Amino acid sequence: MTPLLFPYDVTQEDEMKRPLDFNRRSHLMNVDRMYKAEIVSIIRLTEKEKLFHIRIIDRSERERFSFLPGQFVMVEVPGFGEAPISISGSNSQKGFIELCIREAGKVTTMLHRAAPGSRVGIRGPFGTYFPMEKMKGHNVLLIAGGLGLAPLRSPVTFVTENRSDFRQIHILYGTTDPSQLLFDYQYEQWRRVDGVNLDIIVEQADPAWTGPVGRVTSLLEKIDVALDETYAIVCGPPVMFKFVCTMLSNQGMPRDRMFVSLERRMHCGMGKCCRCNVGSTYVCMEGPVFDFWTVMNLKEAI
Amino acid sequence: MLFKILDKSEFRSLLVMLLESHEVIAPRVIATGQDGRPLHNYLPVKTPEEMDLGYETTLNSAKTYFLPYSENLSTWDFNEADWTQNISYRMQPRAIIGLHACDINALLKLDKVMAREFYPSPYYISRRKNSFIIGIDHTPCRGAFCRSLGTDTVNRGFDLFLTDLGDRYFVAIDSDRGYSTLHRVTVRDVTDEDTGAYLEVRKRIADGFDPDLPVKQLPNLMDIEFNADVWDKWGARCLSCGSCAMVCPTCYCYGVNEAVAMDFTSGAKVRQLYSCNLADFATVAGGHNFRPPRESRLKYRYYHQHRGFVETYDEPKCVGCGRCSRTCLAGINPPDIFRDLLAKEEQS
Numbered sequence A: 001m002t003p004l005l006f007p008y009d010v011t012q013e014d015e016m017k018r019p020l021d022f023n024r025r026s027h028l029m030n031v032d033r034m035y036k037a038e039i040v041s042i043i044r045l046t047e048k049e050k051l052f053h054i055r056i057i058d059r060s061e062r063e064r065f066s067f068l069p070g071q072f073v074m075v076e077v078p079g080f081g082e083a084p085i086s087i088s089g090s091n092s093q094k095g096f097i098e099l100c101i102r103e104a105g106k107v108t109t110m111l112h113r114a115a116p117g118s119r120v121g122i123r124g125p126f127g128t129y130f131p132m133e134k135m136k137g138h139n140v141l142l143i144a145g146g147l148g149l150a151p152l153r154s155p156v157t158f159v160t161e162n163r164s165d166f167r168q169i170h171i172l173y174g175t176t177d178p179s180q181l182l183f184d185y186q187y188e189q190w191r192r193v194d195g196v197n198l199d200i201i202v203e204q205a206d207p208a209w210t211g212p213v214g215r216v217t218s219l220l221e222k223i224d225v226a227l228d229e230t231y232a233i234v235c236g237p238p239v240m241f242k243f244v245c246t247m248l249s250n251q252g253m254p255r256d257r258m259f260v261s262l263e264r265r266m267h268c269g270m271g272k273c274c275r276c277n278v279g280s281t282y283v284c285m286e287g288p289v290f291d292f293w294t295v296m297n298l299k300e301a302i
Numbered sequence B: 001m002l003f004k005i006l007d008k009s010e011f012r013s014l015l016v017m018l019l020e021s022h023e024v025i026a027p028r029v030i031a032t033g034q035d036g037r038p039l040h041n042y043l044p045v046k047t048p049e050e051m052d053l054g055y056e057t058t059l060n061s062a063k064t065y066f067l068p069y070s071e072n073l074s075t076w077d078f079n080e081a082d083w084t085q086n087i088s089y090r091m092q093p094r095a096i097i098g099l100h101a102c103d104i105n106a107l108l109k110l111d112k113v114m115a116r117e118f119y120p121s122p123y124y125i126s127r128r129k130n131s132f133i134i135g136i137d138h139t140p141c142r143g144a145f146c147r148s149l150g151t152d153t154v155n156r157g158f159d160l161f162l163t164d165l166g167d168r169y170f171v172a173i174d175s176d177r178g179y180s181t182l183h184r185v186t187v188r189d190v191t192d193e194d195t196g197a198y199l200e201v202r203k204r205i206a207d208g209f210d211p212d213l214p215v216k217q218l219p220n221l222m223d224i225e226f227n228a229d230v231w232d233k234w235g236a237r238c239l240s241c242g243s244c245a246m247v248c249p250t251c252y253c254y255g256v257n258e259a260v261a262m263d264f265t266s267g268a269k270v271r272q273l274y275s276c277n278l279a280d281f282a283t284v285a286g287g288h289n290f291r292p293p294r295e296s297r298l299k300y301r302y303y304h305q306h307r308g309f310v311e312t313y314d315e316p317k318c319v320g321c322g323r324c325s326r327t328c329l330a331g332i333n334p335p336d337i338f339r340d341l342l343a344k345e346e347q348s
């Protein structure tokens, strides 16, 4: 006799048989499947932060992996856990991912102990991105505080690689003290790009420091751009971006032309676990990149 | 929708057939409550006698069969510096018998989050499609407010739905497999007399509900009363134990943890249901907590149920089953909170 109930095998669905691609959000796929990736090199940036160059091992997966500046991936150390990390580098080389990671807990500490050649899992990319296309033809202010330079480095690379598409470019960066400066070996390179202005400030100087001392907002006061023809990306702790964005809007910049990246706890990246919720907004799906107007209207956001 | 009449003796034969070939989950008495009434849960059963279809409600909802309290998302086999990731989805069909309308409505809500729009979950979809659901009508349970939320009736999301007409069931059929399974036993067509009896039972059920709660105003009220002291009052009593979310048929928040076997040859990535009432729900590395006071977490849970979900799906997430009220040691319950919010609004 035929059985009463037939087994259902989800893996036989057509969408499940397609190559895994997290950019096809609405498709049924193996949502927990990792791209296997290799840490090809590790660069120490500060005492607590390292830059990891990661390459997806499988060639066809590498081809499929594409992201936009501002998006993040889930990095997996099998057996230890997963952590959401912003992609910190250029999106012009497919399947090569740069991640700037602070040693902060279980997963990130394991990553800091890893040697080149180690393997990690990658899922993603996830989340929203900075509207680089819309920004073309405008002045751009890229402002970072502290670890905020990690997510900001992706748009920085984008504007330097596509310099002719933009008008004035100002990069402003502030940290607590010179030992916290990320990517110090790259400043010279950014500055040499024709028409890119980079200003750096620290809150506390050390004997070797010759640059300005203070907060990133005091750099902002010196910038002279037409704010109604400008876009801004502001990455840093909530107090910092709130301060900077409020200052810019007081000077006449529309709030929906300033973009920030929110950080929340995340356990899925796919709008399921609710850990990232701000009010009823899923930061992993509707963010992490938001315009400042939207952030101001989120209950419990800052 | 197709309707048929199934004699109770034939229903028993159907149960026996299901029990012989498949896993069957049904309401079962697990203990006696303080008031002397039996307490139930949805549990595996082996014989028709073990199940009690006349149950009032269950302590836990049936969600664990769709979103298990704990589930392996994947397992790892480690070899030297490399690893293999294994993923498996449920393939065995099972029958879940005796769900009430509110719990089937809860599944329809979970479907919206887990099986549609973005990143549909193959884990959930496998479990959902491998569940053969027979629902059943019942007289209203004490403390439930499903009728106010429109979840006291259901017309999809199940395979078969039974209404007790004494010696027989009035059966609604909502799937092809429901239809063919039902026809393994003898069923007959609905007569005018059956329809009359059915409508009478439905009316008796509808009349048995408490007066409606003012839920229509909730989404708006919540927005206006975001800073109301109502939350301080109830928050002060909350133990942050998370039980309300555990028993709730629609709470789906989770956390992911990983573990390595003692011999380091394998590991697992495990999803565990969580609760937004738990203290570290929104804590990030470095120790910052986005919702430190317990009243903010209690409020957040109510917001998700009655405002956030409404914004996205045009309906509340709560189905009014009353399980959270029954389980809460602090006596925190949605109807009282709604009344307080409403009173507050009327004052001002």
Ligand SMILES: Cc1cc2nc3c(=O)[nH]c(=O)nc-3n(C[C@H](O)[C@H](O)[C@H](O)COP(=O)(O)OP(=O)(O)OC[C@H]3O[C@@H](n4cnc5c(N)ncnc54)[C@H](O)[C@@H]3O)c2cc1C
Pocket: A072, A081, A082, A083, A084, A085, A086, A087, A088, A099, A100, A101, A102, A103, A104, A105, A106, A107, A108, A109, A150, A151, A262, A263, A264, A265, A266, A267, A288, B283, B284, B285, B286
């Ligand atoms: C969109 C986004 C982008 C980020 N980008 C970067 C980046 O470029 N560089 C960087 O160093 N850090 C970044 N973070 C923070 C980083 O995710 C946390 O430091 C990391 O999750 C800590 O994990 P852990 O296991 O080491 O810490 P533990 O404290 O052991 O954390 C345990 C678990 O809690 C969760 N968790 C803890 N803290 C956070 C957090 N801040 N955000 C999200 N989940 C958390 C994770 O699931 C983690 O596995 C980002 C966070 C988000 C949300």
Ligand code: SF4
Pocket: B237, B238, B239, B240, B241, B242, B243, B244, B245, B277, B298, B327, B328, B329, B330, B331, B332
């Ligand atoms: S509302 Fe009640 S059940 Fe829920 S966390 Fe608070 S004390 Fe626990």
Ligand code: SF4
Pocket: B244, B247, B248, B249, B250, B251, B305, B317, B318, B319, B320, B321, B322, B323, B324, B325, B334
């Ligand atoms: S919030 Fe309470 S009443 Fe509403 S569905 Fe969940 S457990 Fe039932």
Ligand code: FES
Pocket: A265, A266, A267, A268, A269, A270, A271, A272, A273, A274, A275, A276, A277, A282, A283, A284, A285
């Ligand atoms: S990270 Fe899980 S819902 Fe956003």
